[in-house]
Amino acid sequence: MVLWHGPTPRVAMESSTSSGDIVALKMIVMMKQVPDAEEIFIDPVKYTLNRSQARGIINPSDENALEAALKIKEKEGGDITVISMGPPQAESAIIECMGRGADRGILITDRVFAAADTYATSLTLAAAVKKIGDFDIIFAGESTTDSGTGHVGPGVAEFLGIDQVTYTVDSRIESGMLTAERELEDGIEVVSTKPPVLVTVLINSNLPRRSRLRLKVDAIRKGVEKWDHDTLSLPVDWVGLKGSPTLVGALKIPEERKRESRPVKLEEIPALVDELVKKGIIKIGDDA
Amino acid sequence: MMVELINCVVPEHPEEYHDVFVYLEHKNGKLTRGSLEMLGKSEELAHKLNEKAVGVAVGKNLKEIAAEAESYGCDVFLGAEVTDFSGFSSVAYTEFITSFVEQYKPNIFLISGSREGRDLVSRIAIRARTGVAADCIELDVDVPNRLLIAWRPSFGDKTIDQILCKRHRPQMITSRPGSYKMPEKVENHKCEVTIKKVKMAKYAGDHKTIEFKQKDRLDLTSAKIIVSGGLGLGNASGFKLVKDLADSLGGQVGASRPVVDLGWIPYEHQVGQTGQTVRPKLYIAAGISGKIQHIVGMKASETIISINTDPEAPIVKFSDYFINADASKALPKLTEEIRKVKAGTPASSPG
Ligand SMILES: Cc1cc2nc3c(=O)[nH]c(=O)nc-3n(C[C@H](O)[C@H](O)[C@H](O)COP(=O)(O)OP(=O)(O)OC[C@H]3O[C@@H](n4cnc5c(N)ncnc54)[C@H](O)[C@@H]3O)c2cc1C
Ligand SMILES: Nc1ncnc2c1ncn2[C@@H]1O[C@H](COP(=O)(O)O)[C@@H](O)[C@H]1O
Numbered sequence: 001m002v003l004w005h006g007p008t009p010r011v012a013m014e015s016s017t018s019s020g021d022i023v024a025l026k027m028i029v030m031m032k033q034v035p036d037a038e039e040i041f042i043d044p045v046k047y048t049l050n051r052s053q054a055r056g057i058i059n060p061s062d063e064n065a066l067e068a069a070l071k072i073k074e075k076e077g078g079d080i081t082v083i084s085m086g087p088p089q090a091e092s093a094i095i096e097c098m099g100r101g102a103d104r105g106i107l108i109t110d111r112v113f114a115a116a117d118t119y120a121t122s123l124t125l126a127a128a129v130k131k132i133g134d135f136d137i138i139f140a141g142e143s144t145t146d147s148g149t150g151h152v153g154p155g156v157a158e159f160l161g162i163d164q165v166t167y168t169v170d171s172r173i174e175s176g177m178l179t180a181e182r183e184l185e186d187g188i189e190v191v192s193t194k195p196p197v198l199v200t201v202l203i204n205s206n207l208p209r210r211s212r213l214r215l216k217v218d219a220i221r222k223g224v225e226k227w228d229h230d231t232l233s234l235p236v237d238w239v240g241l242k243g244s245p246t247l248v249g250a251l252k253i254p255e256e257r258k259r260e261s262r263p264v265k266l267e268e269i270p271a272l273v274d275e276l277v278k279k280g281i282i283k284i285g286d287d288a
Numbered sequence: 289m290m291v292e293l294i295n296c297v298v299p300e301h302p303e304e305y306h307d308v309f310v311y312l313e314h315k316n317g318k319l320t321r322g323s324l325e326m327l328g329k330s331e332e333l334a335h336k337l338n339e340k341a342v343g344v345a346v347g348k349n350l351k352e353i354a355a356e357a358e359s360y361g362c363d364v365f366l367g368a369e370v371t372d373f374s375g376f377s378s379v380a381y382t383e384f385i386t387s388f389v390e391q392y393k394p395n396i397f398l399i400s401g402s403r404e405g406r407d408l409v410s411r412i413a414i415r416a417r418t419g420v421a422a423d424c425i426e427l428d429v430d431v432p433n434r435l436l437i438a439w440r441p442s443f444g445d446k447t448i449d450q451i452l453c454k455r456h457r458p459q460m461i462t463s464r465p466g467s468y469k470m471p472e473k474v475e476n477h478k479c480e481v482t483i484k485k486v487k488m489a490k491y492a493g494d495h496k497t498i499e500f501k502q503k504d505r506l507d508l509t510s511a512k513i514i515v516s517g518g519l520g521l522g523n524a525s526g527f528k529l530v531k532d533l534a535d536s537l538g539g540q541v542g543a544s545r546p547v548v549d550l551g552w553i554p555y556e557h558q559v560g561q562t563g564q565t566v567r568p569k570l571y572i573a574a575g576i577s578g579k580i581q582h583i584v585g586m587k588a589s590e591t592i593i594s595i596n597t598d599p600e601a602p603i604v605k606f607s608d609y610f611i612n613a614d615a616s617k618a619l620p621k622l623t624e625e626i627r628k629v630k631a632g633t634p635a636s637s638p639g
Pocket of ligand 1: 146517518543558576582597
């Protein structure tokens with residue numbers, strides 16, 4: 001049985017060392033390659049998703065997560081490891097991340113990982129973080145565009161027993177503490193916490209940089225490490241479909257209230273507006 | 289607390305798990321709309337199962353929260369009153385909620401898919417070693433098997449998937465605020481209230497809220513009229529036309545997800561599975577194709593008008609009126625006519 005005793009808080013950051021030694025920040029970015037939404041092809045008969053036709057892209061908010069890590073690296077120094085669980089094709093997305101400035105790339109790939117729900121995905125990624133060892137901050141996207149639950153980041157934090165700061169639009173290091181702004185429904189919450197911590201980053205919260213050719217060439221030369229369930233010492237029935245508590249039962253085609261779909265031509269817009277007014281759908285004298 | 293990195297454990301005695309838990313999120317001393325909707329759902333499910341709806345809350349001044357929950361028909365209230373409150377902390381909240389789960393062993397656990405709910409649900413589920421179905425739009429129970437039947441839109445457009453958590457307990461789900469109707473108040477209902485005092489410092493550690501900058505976020509869920517734009521607007525400036533029409537109608541601006549992702553308009557305008565779920569009197573969709581993830585967020589609208597160049601677009605069959613035209617022409621035309629009507633000139637007058 002694998003037992004994770006949690007990361008020892010690294011007293012290594014500038015402010016907390018009395019000797020004045022500065023040990024670089026260690027950051028991990030969790031990135032998933034997702035199909036480009038525009039190119040998804042649905043099999044009309046079997047209702048299955050044909051992902052092979054869709055081009056893989058970095059999950060949009062993961063680009064913002066990487067950018068948030070790169071910004072901290074620029075200011076504070078340190079290194080960034082990108083981890084991704086997915087099929088072999090996801091390697092190209094990791095190379096792209098390294099081309100933007102990540103130092104190391106790890107692809108967690110194994111047939112037995114397929115069809116994992118968020119429990120099994122979080123378990124597998126947490127096992128990978130454990131294998132990496134020391135870290136200060138893990139960055140994740142807020143959610144993925146393909147399954148879109150936003151559960152994996154907090155799930156990994158829970159398995160590791162570390163703090164989390166979700167929905168961030170900004171994060172920085174101040175005197176050894178992580179300070180971040182969280183965007184909530186009713187305002188912005190500014191939070192401060194001590195690493196190790198997992199931070200989830202909102203889409204569009206920063207402008208992801210482009211990759212540099214030189215860095216990409218270096219990345220290809222360096223290569224992407226590949227880890228499977230053996231590397232992670234995870235039993236096969238803990239991962240993928242077998243390790244997933246939820247399952248998809250039946251499918252149904254949504255039944256909808258029948259609507260008339262009455263065609264209206266451009267020239268008929270005045271008549272339409274007239275009708276809406278008569279029906280009370282648009283009210284006159286209802287100021288702004 | 290460190291969680292052992294192990295697989296999901298199946299409880300030996302699932303029959304020991306009973307009742308329907310609901311997480312009661314509250315802000316400024318009031319239950320949030322999302323948690324009220326979930327409370328309503330938990331009562332509905334509990335009645336079918338002949339069980340109880342149990343509200344769980346963390347924070348300050350929980351007596352008031354319990355009273356509000358009672359007035360909406362909650363049967364049991366379990367509160368963790370934080371005596372050294374230092375702001376929201378996922379770790380501390382998870383700890384308190386989990387202690388209720390371990391003690392009580394609920395069969396079903398509903399959490400609103402608000403930001404706070406989504407922050408917590410996954411940690412609670414992993415601690416309880418169970419699964420979660422996120423963003424469900426329909427809930428039911430298989431009474432003999434006490435199984436929660438949750439439905440969520442599939443990734444591949446067009447179908448709705450049934451998500452089951454057959455062997456693990458509790459069976460957990462989230463639904464976005466706006467997914468269900470608000471529950472009715474219940475007269476003379478008695479709720480059994482237990483509030484325990486807890487301290488968060490031990491769990492929250494160095495995690496502190498330094499500042500909260502209140503900002504009223506656009507609430508589309510209570511809007512009467514919404515005009516939404518999608519990729520068919522062509523570019524960000526297309527939203528000017530959408531805004532003009534919305535203004536002329538005294539309505540709000542909505543959007544599909546890709547235009548939010550492109551940065552044409554902020555996320556607070558997004559309608560759909562991962563945005564807001566709206567039910568206005570009038571919904572106008574311009575340049576939106578009508579993929580299921582958008583439809584689930586607006587199909588409860590009373591009247592729907594769509595504007596699209598493609599007569600085959602899926603949105604058409606969800607519309608009461610379909611304007612088969614370029615949005616850049618139809619939007620200004622609508623605005624112009626509405627302004628005329630509001631100014632007192634009959635719309636159908638010649639000219
Ligand atoms: C997990 C998940 C969650 C999602 N959540 C959401 C969500 O919350 N909300 C959401 O909206 N989407 C969501 N989506 C995305 C959804 O699947 C669709 O991709 C999206 O709704 C499409 O947006 P659209 O209609 O603007 O773009 P498109 O599908 O590209 O449609 C554009 C439409 O504009 C029409 N058009 C083109 N030119 C013109 C013109 N000049 N005038 C008028 N019409 C024109 C086209 O005919 C077309 O019908 C989600 C997807 C996933 C996988
Ligand atoms: N397979 C994966 N590999 C690496 N990171 C992932 C994976 N799945 C999810 N994540 C991370 O978790 C975040 C939330 O994902 P999700 O819960 O699927 O919406 C993503 O933005 C990623 O940062």
